[in-house]
Amino acid sequence: MRAPGRRSARARPVGRGLLAALLGLLLAGCVAIPTDGRVVAGGDVGQEGARAALRVTAEGPAEGADERQVVEGFLAAVAGLDDFSVAREFLAPDALDWRPGDQTVVHDDVAVFSPTVRTADDVASVQVQIDVVARIDEAGRYVEQAPTPEEVGFDLVQVRGEWRIADLPPGVLVSQVDAARVLTDFEVYFLDPTLRYLVPDVRWFPRLTSSATSLVRALLGGPSTPYLGALVSAAPAGTRLDLPTVQVVDGVATVDLTDEVLDADREERALLRAQLLQTLRAVPGVAEVVVSVDGSPLDQLTGQDAPDAPQLLVDPVVDDRPFVLGAPPADAVAPGSQGEVEGETGDGTEGEAEVEGETPALGDAGPVDGGASVPVLGADGRPLAAPGSSVLRLDRLDPVPVEGTDPLAAEVATGLAVSQDASVLAGLDASRRTLWLQTQAGAAPLPLVSGRGELLAPSFDPPGLPWVWTVSAGTAGSGEVPTVLAATAGDGAAPATELVEARFLVPGDEVRAVRVSRDGARVLLVVSHGDGSVDVEVRGVRRDAAGRPLSLSEAAFTVAAPLSDAVDAGWVTDEQVVVLGREGEEAVGPVVSQVGGTTEALAPTPGAVSVSAGSSARSIVVGTADGTVLRRSGALWLDGPAGVSPVYPG
Numbered sequence: 001m002r003a004p005g006r007r008s009a010r011a012r013p014v015g016r017g018l019l020a021a022l023l024g025l026l027l028a029g030c031v032a033i034p035t036d037g038r039v040v041a042g043g044d045v046g047q048e049g050a051r052a053a054l055r056v057t058a059e060g061p062a063e064g065a066d067e068r069q070v071v072e073g074f075l076a077a078v079a080g081l082d083d084f085s086v087a088r089e090f091l092a093p094d095a096l097d098w099r100p101g102d103q104t105v106v107h108d109d110v111a112v113f114s115p116t117v118r119t120a121d122d123v124a125s126v127q128v129q130i131d132v133v134a135r136i137d138e139a140g141r142y143v144e145q146a147p148t149p150e151e152v153g154f155d156l157v158q159v160r161g162e163w164r165i166a167d168l169p170p171g172v173l174v175s176q177v178d179a180a181r182v183l184t185d186f187e188v189y190f191l192d193p194t195l196r197y198l199v200p201d202v203r204w205f206p207r208l209t210s211s212a213t214s215l216v217r218a219l220l221g222g223p224s225t226p227y228l229g230a231l232v233s234a235a236p237a238g239t240r241l242d243l244p245t246v247q248v249v250d251g252v253a254t255v256d257l258t259d260e261v262l263d264a265d266r267e268e269r270a271l272l273r274a275q276l277l278q279t280l281r282a283v284p285g286v287a288e289v290v291v292s293v294d295g296s297p298l299d300q301l302t303g304q305d306a307p308d309a310p311q312l313l314v315d316p317v318v319d320d321r322p323f324v325l326g327a328p329p330a331d332a333v334a335p336g337s338q339g340e341v342e343g344e345t346g347d348g349t350e351g352e353a354e355v356e357g358e359t360p361a362l363g364d365a366g367p368v369d370g371g372a373s374v375p376v377l378g379a380d381g382r383p384l385a386a387p388g389s390s391v392l393r394l395d396r397l398d399p400v401p402v403e404g405t406d407p408l409a410a411e412v413a414t415g416l417a418v419s420q421d422a423s424v425l426a427g428l429d430a431s432r433r434t435l436w437l438q439t440q441a442g443a444a445p446l447p448l449v450s451g452r453g454e455l456l457a458p459s460f461d462p463p464g465l466p467w468v469w470t471v472s473a474g475t476a477g478s479g480e481v482p483t484v485l486a487a488t489a490g491d492g493a494a495p496a497t498e499l500v501e502a503r504f505l506v507p508g509d510e511v512r513a514v515r516v517s518r519d520g521a522r523v524l525l526v527v528s529h530g531d532g533s534v535d536v537e538v539r540g541v542r543r544d545a546a547g548r549p550l551s552l553s554e555a556a557f558t559v560a561a562p563l564s565d566a567v568d569a570g571w572v573t574d575e576q577v578v579v580l581g582r583e584g585e586e587a588v589g590p591v592v593s594q595v596g597g598t599t600e601a602l603a604p605t606p607g608a609v610s611v612s613a614g615s616s617a618r619s620i621v622v623g624t625a626d627g628t629v630l631r632r633s634g635a636l637w638l639d640g641p642a643g644v645s646p647v648y649p650g
C-alpha cells in the first residue's frame with residue numbers, strides 16, 4: 001500500500017510490513033488526461049528498474065531431495081510469480097494441469113512443516129501450517145483478512161526414483177516478504193454513471209513486462225462485483241484483446257482489440273481511451289495509448305477524427321482546513337458581522353440584519369482567539385457542542401469563525417458535515433434526531449430529516465448531486481434494521497427523504513458511520529452486528545438517471561480487516577480510507593486502509609471518538625471525548641484547539 005500521503009501515479013508495493021521487507025532487500029514525453037482533479041506524477045523508470053533487479057532466479061529440484069525439500073523448493077520457485085516453468089519441474093505428471101493463476105495466497109513469513117507422512121514407499125504427504133493474511137484472485141482482486149491459521153497439504157509420489165508433487169492446493173502460496181518483492185497494486189479505472197469521474201478499482205499483479213497486458217484484460221473484464229451498477233466502462237460488451245500482449249514501444253501502448261470495439265461511438269471511444277490511458281500510466285514509460293483493430297488505428301477504421309480527450313475528474317481534492325464546532329470568546333467578532341444588509345434573519349423572517357460590507361460567503365472566516373470548556377457527552381459517547389458554540393475553521397493551528405453559520409450553530413451540537421465545495425453545511429441536534437441543513441450564508445437552516453429516530457452524522461454527495469446521506473442507525477442486538485436515507489432540499493423545493501435499499505443490513509445491525517466517496521459512486525460504512533463483530537465496508541451506489549440513490553451493492557469490499565472494533569471512518573483519497581478502531585486489546589487509533597488492498601496502523605489516539613481526512617493521510621484529524629482536536633505531525637499526534645465533530649469538506 002502506498003505510504004500515507006499525496007497520491008502518486010506510480011504503483012505502490014504491498015503494505016507497511018511488506019514495504020519494510022522490500023526496503024530491507026534493497027539495502028542488502030508525457031500525455032495526460034485533461035482533468036480538474038489532482039495533478040499526479042508519472043512513474044520513475046529508474047526505481048522500477050531497481051525493483052526488477054530483485055527478481056530471484058529459482059533452481060529446479062536437486063537430485064535425491066527428500067519430500068520436504070521438494071516442497072520447500074517448489075515454494076521457493078513459485079515465489080517469483082513469474083512464468084512458473086521451474087516450479088513445474090517439481091510436479092509429477094498428474095499435477096501438470098496445475099493453474100498458478102487461479103489465486104495467490106499471501107501468508108505471514110513463517111511456514112511450519114509437520115513431520116512427513118509416508119503411506120507407502122513411493123507415496124508421501126507433507127502438511128504446512130501458515131497464517132493467511134490475504135488472497136488475490138485471478139483478476140488481481142486483493143482481499144485482506146485478519147491472520148487466519150490454515151493447513152495446506154502436498155501429496156508426493158516417486159517419479160523415476162525422485163519425489164515429485166502429485167497433488168497441491170490451487171494457485172500459489174507466497175510469503176509477505178516475497179509478495180513485497182514482486183507484487184504491486186495498480187488502479188484500473190472505470191467511469192461513474194454521470195461520466196464525470198474516473199474511479200479506481202485496485203488490482204494486484206507482479207511488476208513484469210506483461211503488466212500492461214494484465215491491466216487491459218482487467219479493464220475489459222469490467223469492475224469488481226461491489227461496483228457492478230455503480231461503475232461503467234466505455235468498452236462495448238464482449239470487447240477483448242485481439243493480440244496476446246499489449247506492446248509498449250517508445251512510450252506508446254498499442255491496444256489491439258476485437259471487432260466489438262467498432263460499435264463504440266465517438267464519445268465512447270474518447271472515454272475508453274481515457275480509461276486506458278489513466279490505467280496504463282502506472283506502467284513505466286507509457287505516455288500515450290493507441291487503440292487498434294487488426295493492427296489499424298481505430299480512428300482510421302471508423303472514418304472519424306480522433307475525439308477530443310474528455311474532461312474527467314480523478315480523485316477530487318478538498319480544502320485542507322477542517323471545520324469544527326467550538327466556542328470562541330464572547331468578544332470575538334467575525335469580520336463583516338456589523339453593518340447593514342437585507343436578507344433573511346436567523347429566525348427565518350425577512351428583515352434587516354446588522355452587517356458591514358457585502359454578504360459573506362459561507363466559507364469565509366475571520367480570526368478568533370480560543371476559549372474552551374469541558375463538553376457534555378451525547379448518548380453515543382461523543383462530545384456535544386456547548387450552547388453558544390460557533391462553526392470554526394482550523395486555519396493552521398488557529399480556529400477562525402465561519403461567517404454566516406451562526407444560525408446553523410444554534411441548532412446543531414454534533415455530526416457536523418460540509419459539502420465538497422464548502423458551500424453547504426449540515427449537522428445534528430443534541431438528541432441526534434434532527435438533521436439540519438444550511439444552504440446559504442446567514443440563512444435559517446432547514447430541518448431536513450426528523451422523526452426517524454437517532455441519526456448518524458450526515459455525508460454529502462459530490463457537487464451536482466443534491467443528496468445528503470444519513471442512517472437511522474439502529475442499535476446492535478435490538479432487532480431493528482437500520483435505514484439508509486438520502487434527503488434533499490435542492491432548488492428551493494420542500495425537503496424530501498428517500499430510502500436507499502440496503503439488503504445486507506439485518507435486524508440487530510448498528511451502522512456507526514456512513515461516508516459517500518467524493519465521486520459519489522461508493523459509500524463507506526462501519527457496521528456493528530448483533531454477535532459483537534464489526535465490519536468496515538465499501539459498497540457501490542446504484543442511482544437512477546437523475547442521480548437519485550436507489551440501492552447499495554450487496555457485495556462489498558471489506559477494509560481494515562485486522563481491526564476487531566471500529567467507531568468511525570472517512571475517505572482519504574479515491575482508493576484510501578481512514579478508520580478509527582482497535583485490534584484486540586490495543587488502544588484505539590486510526591488506520592489507513594486501501595480499498596482492495598492493505599492496512600497500515602498509525603500511532604494510537606486513546607480517547608478518540610471521531611476521525612476525518614482531507615486529501616492525504618497527512619491531513620487526518622481526530623476528535624476526542626474531552627473535546628480536543630488531534631492533528632498529525634509526522635508519526636505523532638499533537639493537541640490542537642478545543643472543539644467537537646472535526647470534519648473536512650466532502
